[in-house]
Amino acid sequence: MNAHHQTFDAAVIGGGLVGKTAALALTQGGLRVALLAQPCASLPAGASFDSRVYALSSSSQALLERLRVWQALDLARLGPVYDMRVFGDAHAELHFSAFQASVPQLAWIVESSVIERALDAALRFQPNLTWIDSRAQALDFTADSASVGLANGSVLAADLLVGADGAHSWVRAQIGSKMNRRDYRQTGVVANFKAEKPHGETAYQWFKDGEIIALLPMPDGHVSLVWSARTEHAERLIALDPAQLAAEVERVTGRQLGGLDCVTPAQGFPLALQTVDRLVAP
CATH class of the missing domain: 3.50.50.60 (FAD/NAD(P)-binding domain)
Structure with missing residues (x-):
């Protein structure tokens, strides 16, 4: 136009x-x-899934509801997070529960293209x-x-x-x-998998050797990988074929969800902190 x-x-x-x-x-x-x-x-x-997903908080959900967008989303493509389990290097574990926090869910996992x-x-x-x-x-x-x-x-x-x-x-x-840009020298490696075991609407996160691996629940037994890896390591992960990547994710997560079948190719997003001196101008 x-x-x-x-x-x-x-x-x-x-x-x-x-x-x-x-x-x-x-x-x-x-x-x-x-x-x-x-x-x-x-x-x-x-492709059956978008490689890039967002974890939306309740405030983001409320905004989309006010704009009457949330009501139009395909519910079959939304993944609620009812529990979160975080594992540390020293076998420490944290558990967050929507039930214990008296909230409907901790977050929603939604594909970028769906929104x-x-x-x-x-x-x-x-x-x-x-x-x-x-x-x-x-x-x-x-x-x-x-x-x-x-x-x-x-x-x-x-x-x-x-x-x-x-x-x-x-x-x-x-x-x-x-x-001002602070480069973390890490890349977020993302891909989606079909999991052998039910994820139970639980988000899993592992802290290993300075890297963070997350498996986020998606509909129909799928999970979304977000692996914050050192850039050199991330490049090697992205170069793996789907079966090799699935095997590596199974290894680092201790097969928490059993076998994994990679359904979207891996992509990488450089991670950095950017700050600006002003957000508003005349």
């Missing part, structure tokens, strides 16, 4: 979960919103929202608005500009916000 010299109350640059949630909240609040984003891509051919598709559907029903399929490439400020130049030659003006464009944010760079 061409946005040639249009004016909006708010413009959101960035189309992940944060950007789309922000755009939906703003437009449901009665504002005219421009969203510079792409709809969620389909899963790769033959994003529901957000996309909700956004399409918002008459005050305009999807813009073009990249922002220039940003100027006046006393009362921001002006965004787009790669397609259009210009849009907005009273509020939201930068939700990720770790390497273009918006952050344009407002001159300085970023």
Whole structure:
């Protein structure tokens, strides 16, 4: 959709979960919103699960409920966490229980694409929202608005500009916000498995040799691996074939869930702490 010299109350640059949630909240609040984003891509051919999952807290669930997105999620794709067991190097164990904490669940494990598709559907029903399929490439400020130049030659003006464009944010760079990055020299290795034994809606976590291995409960007897490994080790894990990776996860977890069948290829996400000197600019 061409946005040639249009004016909006708010413009959101960035189309992940944060950007789309922000755009939906703003437009449901009665504002005219421009969203510079792409709809969620389909899963790769033959894939049954998204490799990337989120653990959502009760506050995130409440936000999605207020936006009427949670109610639209496919319940068959949600994994509640009722218990959590954490194992240390010295055979120490911690146990957290939703029942003991008097809460419905400790968290929900949800695939990224499941949430994003529901957000996309909700956004399409918002008459005050305009999807813009073009990249922002220039940003100027006046006393009362921001002006965004787009790669397609259009210009849009907005009273509020939201930068939700990720770790390497273009918006952050344009407002001159300085970023400090602390590299943990670790990579989060993620993959999904079908487990031989029932997981009982329990999240498992192991601390071993400075690394953290987690198996998070997903529907239909599946679990999601998040292995925070030293970068060199992570590269070796990602290079394993599915059967080799499953065998290695079985080994480090003591076959807590029996045999594992890898159902999505492993991916790696570098882990770092990023802080900025300011989050808001005139």
